[in-house]
Amino acid sequence: MSRRRSLPYLLLGVLLVLGCATGGVVVATQLGHREAVLVLARPVTVGQELSAQDVREVSISVDSSLAVIPARSRSEVQGRAFAYSLPAGALLTRHILGDARIPPPGQAVAAVGLKVGQYPSDLQAGSRVTVVVAASDTSTGSTASRSSAWDATVTGVHSSANDQVAAVSLQMARDDARQLAAAPAGQISVVVVHGGVR
Template structure:
């Protein structure tokens, strides 16, 4: 009589083969498992962000402390214009060492003084921009013209931007070169207005380019008209 050996619990039967690795315990194909992706080192990224923010804060604080309230021009001003508080505004700038600017707390030192040069809106005010006129500038010249009442506005003063217009063609001998034709115009800035003489002729000194000054000087007196322009339109 043949006896059958029953394997103890937890032991494999002799001669039984283990299921293949691609099979599960029941012998069916096993479901493949995917590997989990590695976690991003969030801690290191967070630490780097903290360092960058701290560095940016230090830089911003330092750059802000280096800025100084400085005077700038709020609207166009021309040569001879007397500065008022409405002409100026305060801006915070970080200037390099040696740059000559006018601090905002020294506004009283420039108010009521004439401009020595022309400046546009937003330009920083410098000490040499105020005071005696720095004329003529390189590439420019001063020319005097004689005008009578009706040929220029009575309110004409130093620093006023104007347009000079030839109202009549100059009468010159045929042997000489013809001067500027009627209707020729030039842009200029008034430097000075001398009181009218006994013949009611006023002498107006004008600042304009060297080339324009030479052309304007060829026009005889009495054949010009001066037209006032808005502030800042002289150059």
């Protein structure tokens, strides 16, 4: 009697083992499927046309939900413009090429002129930053503690010929961008925050 009762459990155990084994084979097969795709070899800015020097090949396990660009399609995408500013190492996908897509709704791009010392020397497009504006106390001529700060993403950095001043484009909330645009240039600093590059 006990043997008859244990038989269904034994069959269930066998089916579970077979199911797990089959699942493991499927996962291993998917993980083993790697493809040569394109990634950015250097930072690019929105509107820039893709050149052969902008990309390099890497072999990765491809997620079917990503519209990655295979290395074999390199010639097909050369000359196309970037829709976003992106850092080196970003995976090249179809949606990042085309008409400029910044700023998105509710966002704006503000430009600030920064001198050496007001921003990190390795600042680049895609960097996540906090923009700090120190308010001056006009009665004493000193910098007061009531400063303003906003989160932003760098969309472009363009240095002057002598590298003394950089024009930095910052994507941020629309209202924050308006306030930043009204701030005195000499009191603006940019700080790269945790997470570094988007």
